[in-house]
Amino acid sequence: MINSKYFFKGFNSIKKMDSPAIALGCCFVAIGALLKNLGFNIQESIFSTLLIYALPGSLVMAESLLVGASLLNIFLAVWLVNARLYPMTVSLMPLLMHKSQPRWKYYLSCHFIAVSAWLIMKSRYQSVEKKHRIDFWIGIGTATWSVAILGTLIGFLSADFLNKDMMIGLAIVNPVYFMCMMVGAMKTIQVSLSVILGAILGPLFFFISPEWSILYGGFSAGTIAFFIGELNVK
Amino acid sequence: MSNSIILAILVTSLATYMSRFLGVVSSEKIKETSKLFRWFNCLAYSTLAALIARTIIFPAGALSEIDYLIRFIIVIISLLIFYVFKRNLVYPTFFSAIILAILSSYY
Numbered sequence: 001m002i003n004s005k006y007f008f009k010g011f012n013s014i015k016k017m018d019s020p021a022i023a024l025g026c027c028f029v030a031i032g033a034l035l036k037n038l039g040f041n042i043q044e045s046i047f048s049t050l051l052i053y054a055l056p057g058s059l060v061m062a063e064s065l066l067v068g069a070s071l072l073n074i075f076l077a078v079w080l081v082n083a084r085l086y087p088m089t090v091s092l093m094p095l096l097m098h099k100s101q102p103r104w105k106y107y108l109s110c111h112f113i114a115v116s117a118w119l120i121m122k123s124r125y126q127s128v129e130k131k132h133r134i135d136f137w138i139g140i141g142t143a144t145w146s147v148a149i150l151g152t153l154i155g156f157l158s159a160d161f162l163n164k165d166m167m168i169g170l171a172i173v174n175p176v177y178f179m180c181m182m183v184g185a186m187k188t189i190q191v192s193l194s195v196i197l198g199a200i201l202g203p204l205f206f207f208i209s210p211e212w213s214i215l216y217g218g219f220s221a222g223t224i225a226f227f228i229g230e231l232n233v234k
Numbered sequence: 235m236s237n238s239i240i241l242a243i244l245v246t247s248l249a250t251y252m253s254r255f256l257g258v259v260s261s262e263k264i265k266e267t268s269k270l271f272r273w274f275n276c277l278a279y280s281t282l283a284a285l286i287a288r289t290i291i292f293p294a295g296a297l298s299e300i301d302y303l304i305r306f307i308i309v310i311i312s313l314l315i316f317y318v319f320k321r322n323l324v325y326p327t328f329f330s331a332i333i334l335a336i337l338s339s340y341y
Contacts, residue, residue, distance in 0.1 A: 018323045030296075044239050051247035056285065059294065061246040065238075071245050078249040084285060085250065087277035089257020094266040106261075110254040115282060167296040168338065169331040172308065175289045176330040179309065180316045180323050182283055190272065194279035202284020203291045214288060218281025226276040230269070 006132040010139025013120055014147065020116035023177030024144060025151040030170040031058050032155020033162050038062055042156055049152040053145055054114050055174070056081045080211055084218060089113050095125050096133040105134050112141025119181050190229030197221035304337045
């Protein structure tokens with residue numbers, strides 16, 4: 001069903017020195033501690049990482065619960081902040097699709113799409129032949145997902161020992177890691193421009209609409225980068 | 235309280251899975267060599283960059299208590315470390331937390 005050779009090849013890729021496991025673990029430790037302080041019990045905290053597995057979404061949920069937002073408001077706020085997962089899925093799955101593989105693998109494993117696993121897969125997919133890429137991906141996803149769940153558990157259990165300075169330290173690790181990883185992915189004109197313009201336009205749109213800034217900024221930056229890149233290729 | 239927490243978790247996970255699910259549905263019809271695929275590739279990188287930039291510039295939670303200037307210095311130093319150590323990802327991440335601790339205790 002799942003080719004174990006490729007599954008473990010993917011699973012083990014988070015053990016490398018450059019792996020996102022540390023950054024990913026750190027931010028879920030922070031989430032675990034945050035959820036505990038919000039009044040979640042241990043099952044609810046783990047259940048939330050297990051089912052959501054997208055950090056900004058969990059943060060929005062936590063903030064919304066704090067201000068007593070309605071379920072509809074939570075749904076809309078989370079959808080807005082996690083809508084980036086749509087272009088991420090569309091720019092990954094076609095690389096993994098193969099006729100010989102069953103569809104359920106794609107519909108289940110899309111749950112693993114989050115920045116860490118996505119960036120690893122984007123940088124390594126060429127090293128695996130197309131037929132086996134989905135199993136390789138399931139391996140990476142299972143590994144990063146487990147790290148996130150373990151991080152949440154550690155955060156929940158150590159919440160009382162984490163002071164404010166440590167929480168701030170945990171909070172900086174994640175954006176810095178992913179910023180470096182994105183800069184490292186800038187190998188073509190299109191990707192480089194997308195990253196640079198996205199980093200400029202995203203915060204600029206924040207002045208117009210904080211909720212929509214990521215989508216507006218990302219959409220305009222990506223579209224501009226695409227057209228400039230296409231013109232340069234010809 | 236507990237009931238509303240579970241409902242909030244379910245609503246959040248539904249809102250999150252929806253984008254992933256629709257992404258797979260669309261992927262069935264998109265070829266990896268097509269222009270559409272390249273456009274979505276740009277969109278994915280740019281939205282991620284927008285999200286990360288926003289987390290650093292307009293942070294929520296613990297980071298918002300740190301001064302703009304300190305956050306800016308940390309970003310610059312981390313990028314320098316990243317290039318000096320031949321694109322190693324562990325050093326800048328590790329040092330960013332240490333630099334932040336040092337800077338925030340002085341200012």
